[in-house]
Amino acid sequence: MPKRSWAEPFKIKMVEPLRMTTRAEREKALIEAGFNTFLLRSDDVYIDLLTDSGTSAMSDSQWAGMMLGDEAYAGSRNFFNLEAAVQKYYGYKHLVPTHQGRGAEHLLSTILIKPGDVVPGNMYFTTTRAHQERAGGTFVDIIIDEAHDPSSLHPFKGNVDLGKLEAIIAKAGAKKIPYVSIAATVNMAGGQPISMANLRAVRELTKRHGIRLFLDATRAMENAWFIKQRETGYADKTLAEILLETCSYSDGCTMSGKKDLLVNIGGFLALNDWDIFEEARNLVVLFEGLHTYGGLAGRDLEAMARGIVEAVQEDHMRARIGQVEYVGDHLKALGIPIVLPIGGHAVFLDAKQFFPQLDQLQFPAQTLAAELYLDSGIRSMERGIVSAGRDKNGEHHRPKLELVRLTFPRRVYTQAHCDVTIESVQAVWENRKTVRGLEMIYEPKHLRFFQARFKRL
Numbered sequence: 305m306p307k308r309s310w311a312e313p314f315k316i317k318m319v320e321p322l323r324m325t326t327r328a329e330r331e332k333a334l335i336e337a338g339f340n341t342f343l344l345r346s347d348d349v350y351i352d353l354l355t356d357s358g359t360s361a362m363s364d365s366q367w368a369g370m371m372l373g374d375e376a377y378a379g380s381r382n383f384f385n386l387e388a389a390v391q392k393y394y395g396y397k398h399l400v401p402t403h404q405g406r407g408a409e410h411l412l413s414t415i416l417i418k419p420g421d422v423v424p425g426n427m428y429f430t431t432t433r434a435h436q437e438r439a440g441g442t443f444v445d446i447i448i449d450e451a452h453d454p455s456s457l458h459p460f461k462g463n464v465d466l467g468k469l470e471a472i473i474a475k476a477g478a479k480k481i482p483y484v485s486i487a488a489t490v491n492m493a494g495g496q497p498i499s500m501a502n503l504r505a506v507r508e509l510t511k512r513h514g515i516r517l518f519l520d521a522t523r524a525m526e527n528a529w530f531i532k533q534r535e536t537g538y539a540d541k542t543l544a545e546i547l548l549e550t551c552s553y554s555d556g557c558t559m560s561g562k563k564d565l566l567v568n569i570g571g572f573l574a575l576n577d578w579d580i581f582e583e584a585r586n587l588v589v590l591f592e593g594l595h596t597y598g599g600l601a602g603r604d605l606e607a608m609a610r611g612i613v614e615a616v617q618e619d620h621m622r623a624r625i626g627q628v629e630y631v632g633d634h635l636k637a638l639g640i641p642i643v644l645p646i647g648g649h650a651v652f653l654d655a656k657q658f659f660p661q662l663d664q665l666q667f668p669a670q671t672l673a674a675e676l677y678l679d680s681g682i683r684s685m686e687r688g689i690v691s692a693g694r695d696k697n698g699e700h701h702r703p704k705l706e707l708v709r710l711t712f713p714r715r716v717y718t719q720a721h722c723d724v725t726i727e728s729v730q731a732v733w734e735n736r737k738t739v740r741g742l743e744m745i746y747e748p749k750h751l752r753f754f755q756a757r758f759k760r761l
């Protein structure tokens with residue numbers, strides 16, 4: 305059959321010019337930024353693949369919704385629109401808006417975790433674990449071993465190892481486990497999905513022990529896409545149906561609307577239990593804002609409500625994940641080491657294979673992100689030992705995965721930007737043997753990867 309391509313299900317009606325820089329300008333910018341891509345000025349960045357968080361392009365309908373913001377302090381109509389959309393598409397009864405995902409994580413962790421508790425999860429996420437630990441909990445990784453292996457082709461590397469979960473329940477006791485924390489997809493594993501069958505099994509197991517299950521639904525729509533593609537029995541279901549079923553196996557979710565939901569700011573906590581909801585409604589007033597705005601303007605609530613409806617459309621998701629696959633497939637064909645299968649929101653480069661000459665404490669992934677910026681002005685992100693931080697005893701967590709994430713904002717870049725990206729990664733790959741590592745010269749206490757500074761060895 306002759307090839308039939310997909311294309312973006314939108315056309316562009318507003319553009320934002322990009323600035324190109326010289327290598328000398330980038331060298332200077334990189335030194336000023338302490339070799340940390342988070343500390344670059346975005347004006348010095350050409351193609352920004354730092355994150356897909358809050359960086360997506362809103363639609364004309366979302367922008368029109370912004371003009372319909374009801375900026376009343378209490379009871380804004382946009383809150384009720386969002387509440388209705390969350391109930392319809394995610395299926396939870398109660399909604400507490402928050403300024404972004406970590407606002408919801410803060411509320412949930414504060415309400416449910418007591419000092420000494422254990423929170424099992426399918427790999428950590430930085431802010432999620434930080435809030436669990438801040439509340440006195442200890443995170444325990446229960447993801448399958450394949451998730452820690454960049455070359456394993458397991459189709460659902462976000463799955464929970466039920467044996468690991470059973471073992472931690474037996475060891476800690478169900479009373480010490482306030483909830484199991486399940487991400488869909490799993491960001492730190494490379495944007496890898498969890499299967500419906502696995503999620504259902506986790507729900508059954510935890511239910512037998514009277515343990516709650518909370519979902520990090522930040523990219524659950526992308527997870528739904530993978531279930532539709534890969535899991536028997538789901539090919540003919542809509543993404544909306546799959547999303548609803550996913551959520552039905554949980555007691556609630558924390559959500560960063562800045563990803564799936566195509567907004568620049570926003571998030572929520574959504575759940576079924578009235579008592580937890582009551583407590584969250586009380587606390588949100590202290591930390592975020594009144595329970596009907598949660599730190600957001602009415603217009604932001606409206607954009608998020610509209611984003612839910614747009615994001616769950618199949619043609620949108622095909623193009624979104626199709627773009628990530630396009631870059632991943634090309635890099636793979638060039639023999640460049642990436643995490644496989646290719647994830648939902650990003651292509652992850654395996655920095656250990658780029659720089660076998662570097663010890664993990666010479667920060668191979670941080671180094672790779674710096675080299676890529678130097679080559680072309682493309683901004684990526686370290687997801688390795690710097691992101692992993694230190695444990696309670698002050699020792700570095702030493703993650704098996706030492707990755708650089710090329711993260712794709714939704715509806716923002718074209719295929720030509722993708723080609724430039726592929727070529728730049730190839731150039732760095734070809735020069736990999738000459739590269740020296742980095743030394744950390746400033747280390748912040750919390751979430752160090754955001755503000756740490758480095759110098760060249």
Ligand code: F0G
Pocket residue numbers: 354355356357404405406407429431432487491520522523559560561562570571
């Ligand atoms: N959960 C997941 C899986 C995330 O990827 C993020 C954010 C959050 C929670 C926190 O949400 O940023 O709205 O407070 N991830 C961004 C990223 C920062 O670049 O991956 P937030």
